[in-house]
Amino acid sequence: MSKMFCFQCEQTAGGKACTNAGVCGKQPDVANKQDSLTCALIGLARAAEGKKRDDSTDEIMMQGLFATVTNVNFDPQRIDEFAKLAESEKKKYGYDENLVPENLWMGDQDIVSLRSTLLLGIRGMAAYAWHAWVLGKKDAEVTEWFYKGMKSLAEEHTVEEWLDILMEFGNINLKCMALLDEANTSAFGHPVPVKVSTNVEKGPFIVVSGHDLHDLKQLLEQTEGLGINIYTHGEMLPAHAYPELKKHPHLKGNFGTAWQNQQKEFDNIPAPILFTTNCLMPPKPSYADRVFTTAMVGFPGLRHIADENGKKDFSEIIKKAQELGGWTEDKHFTGINGGSQLTTGFARNTVLSAADKVIDAVKTGAIRHFFLVGGCDGAKPGRNYYTEFVQKAPRDTVILTLACGKYRFNDLDIGEIGGLPRIMDMGQCNDAYSAIQVAIALSNAFNCSVNDLPLTLVLSWYEQKAVCILLTLLALGIKNIYIGPSLPAFISPNVLNVLVQKFDIKPITTPENDLAQILS
Ligand code: SF4
Numbered sequence: 143m144s145k146m147f148c149f150q151c152e153q154t155a156g157g158k159a160c161t162n163a164g165v166c167g168k169q170p171d172v173a174n175k176q177d178s179l180t181c182a183l184i185g186l187a188r189a190a191e192g193k194k195r196d197d198s199t200d201e202i203m204m205q206g207l208f209a210t211v212t213n214v215n216f217d218p219q220r221i222d223e224f225a226k227l228a229e230s231e232k233k234k235y236g237y238d239e240n241l242v243p244e245n246l247w248m249g250d251q252d253i254v255s256l257r258s259t260l261l262l263g264i265r266g267m268a269a270y271a272w273h274a275w276v277l278g279k280k281d282a283e284v285t286e287w288f289y290k291g292m293k294s295l296a297e298e299h300t301v302e303e304w305l306d307i308l309m310e311f312g313n314i315n316l317k318c319m320a321l322l323d324e325a326n327t328s329a330f331g332h333p334v335p336v337k338v339s340t341n342v343e344k345g346p347f348i349v350v351s352g353h354d355l356h357d358l359k360q361l362l363e364q365t366e367g368l369g370i371n372i373y374t375h376g377e378m379l380p381a382h383a384y385p386e387l388k389k390h391p392h393l394k395g396n397f398g399t400a401w402q403n404q405q406k407e408f409d410n411i412p413a414p415i416l417f418t419t420n421c422l423m424p425p426k427p428s429y430a431d432r433v434f435t436t437a438m439v440g441f442p443g444l445r446h447i448a449d450e451n452g453k454k455d456f457s458e459i460i461k462k463a464q465e466l467g468g469w470t471e472d473k474h475f476t477g478i479n480g481g482s483q484l485t486t487g488f489a490r491n492t493v494l495s496a497a498d499k500v501i502d503a504v505k506t507g508a509i510r511h512f513f514l515v516g517g518c519d520g521a522k523p524g525r526n527y528y529t530e531f532v533q534k535a536p537r538d539t540v541i542l543t544l545a546c547g548k549y550r551f552n553d554l555d556i557g558e559i560g561g562l563p564r565i566m567d568m569g570q571c572n573d574a575y576s577a578i579q580v581a582i583a584l585s586n587a588f589n590c591s592v593n594d595l596p597l598t599l600v601l602s603w604y605e606q607k608a609v610c611i612l613l614t615l616l617a618l619g620i621k622n623i624y625i626g627p628s629l630p631a632f633i634s635p636n637v638l639n640v641l642v643q644k645f646d647i648k649p650i651t652t653p654e655n656d657l658a659q660i661l662s
Pocket of ligand 1 (some may be wrong): 147148150151153155159160163164165166168169173212213567620
C-alpha cells in the first residue's frame with residue numbers, strides 16, 4: 143500500500159508517481175494533507191460557485207491552491223490551517239460534502255489524466271492570480287473560474303467534454319496572465335533591457351527568491367539606506383528590469399544559478415534568503431537558520447514572515463543580514479557556462495518598440511527563425527538539451543526565452559543580429575503573456591497565423607505553472623510545440639495521442655535532430 147500519491151511535477155519518482163516520499167522532499171503526511179485540502183477546496187467550489195462571495199472566500203481558494211504547487215509548502219501544520227479555513231468557509235455557503243481524497247487520482251486512466259491536468263493547471267493559475275491580487279488587480283471571470291473548474295473535478299465528463307473544459311481553462315488562464323501583466327506593469331513600469339551582474343559585493347546582503355515582485359518591493363523599501371544589498375535568485379531575476387524596482391541602487395545583482403543548485407550554492411552563505419514562492423528545496427543544516435519564508439511558502443522549522451493588512455515586516459531578516467555581515471571581500475560568481483553577466487528586460491513593450499527592425503531583419507533574411515526556448519528548469523539530468531540547443535542554433539536565429547529554464551544558457555554570449563541580442567529574456571514564467579503578444583503582433587505584421595511564423599516553441603516543463611501556460615498555448619491553437627525533457631506522468635498514452643494529433647506536440651529528441659527538423 144502506497145503512503146502517498148503525487149505525480150504533479152516532472153521529477154516524479156520513476157517518471158510515474160511519488161508513492162513513498164516526494165523526490166522534492168515532500169513527506170507523505172504533507173502530500174495526504176494537500177489532497178484533503180484539495181478536496182476541501184472542491185467542496186468550497188461546489189458550495190460557493192455563482193454565489194455572491196466575500197474576498198476572504200476567494201483568497202482562501204487561491205491561497206489553498208497555490209500552497210499545493212511543487213516546492214511551495216512542506217509544512218503539515220500550515221497545510222492543515224489552509225484546509226481548516228476552506229472547511230469553515232464552505233459552511234458559510236451551506237454545503238458540507240467533500241470528495242474522498244483517494245478519488246482524486248482513481249478511475250479510468252484517461253479521465254484521471256484529463257482531470258489531473260485541469261487540477262494542476264488551476265493550481266498554476268492560482269499562483270498567477272494571487273500575484274495580481276496582492277497588487278490590487280482582480281478579474282471576476284478569472285476568479286469565478288476557480289469555482290467552475292474546481293467544481294468540475296467532482297463531476298463526470300466524457301473525454302471530449304474534458305478536452306473542451308481544458309481549452310476553456312486555457313483561455314481563462316490567458317486572461318489571468320494578462321491581468322498579472324497589467325498588475326506588474328502598472329505597479330512597477332514596463333521592463334527595460336538591463337545587464338545584471340552575477341557577482342556579490344562585500345558587506346551585508348539578502349537573497350530574494352521566487353516570483354513575488356510586491357514582496358521584493360517592500361524589502362527594497364525597508365532596506366533603503368541601511369547598507370544592505372539585495373540580490374535576486376531564480377525567477378526573481380527579471381525584477382531588475384522594472385523601473386520601479388531597478389531605481390533602488392541597492393538592488394545589486396543576481397545570486398546563484400538555477401534553483402535546483404540552491405542546496406550547494408546556499409551552503410554557509412553569510413546572508414539570509416527570503417523565499418516568496420517556489421522553488422524551495424529542503425534546506426541543509428549549513429544554512430537552514432537563515433532561510434525565511436513568506437506568503438504561501440512554508441517548511442517546518444523555518445521562520446515565516448506573515449502578511450498584516452497587505453504589509454510585511456522584514457525587520458527580522460534585516461537583523462539577520464546585519465548579524466551575518468556578508469562576505470569581507472567582493473565575490474566573483476558565474477552562470478553555469480562561466481559567464482558573469484545576465485541580460486533581461488525584453489518584455490513585450492521593448493520587443494514591440496523594435497518591431498520595425500525585427501520585421502526588416504526577417505524580410506532581408508538576417509533573421510531566419512525565432513525560437514522560444516523557455517519554461518521551468520528542473521533537477522533531473524537531460525536538461526543540458528536546452529543549453530546545447532541554444533549553442534547549436536544557427537547564427538541567423540534568435541532565441542527568445544522566459545522562466546527559469548533560461549539559466550541553462552542565459553550567461554552565454556552568442557552575439558547580436560542587427561543590434562539586437564540573439565538571446566532575449568522576456569521575464570518570468572507568467573511573462574509567457576509577453577511572448578504571446580509579440581507572436582500575435584508579428585503574425586499581424588506578416589499577415590499570417592502564429593503557426594505560419596518562422597517561430598518554434600521549445601519548452602521545458604517542471605511544475606504546474608507550466609501546465610496552465612501549455613493549456614493556454616493549445617487553446618490559442620499554437621501547434622508544433624517541442625516539449626521536454628520528459629512528458630508529464632499525468633498524461634496518459636491516449637491523451638498524448640490526442641495532443642499529438644490535434645496540436646502536433648512533439649517530445650524533444652536531440653538538439654541536432656530537432657534543429658534540423660524545424661529548419662528544414
Ligand atoms: Fe513527487 Fe513532484 Fe509531487 Fe514532489 S511535487 S511529491 S517530486 S511528483
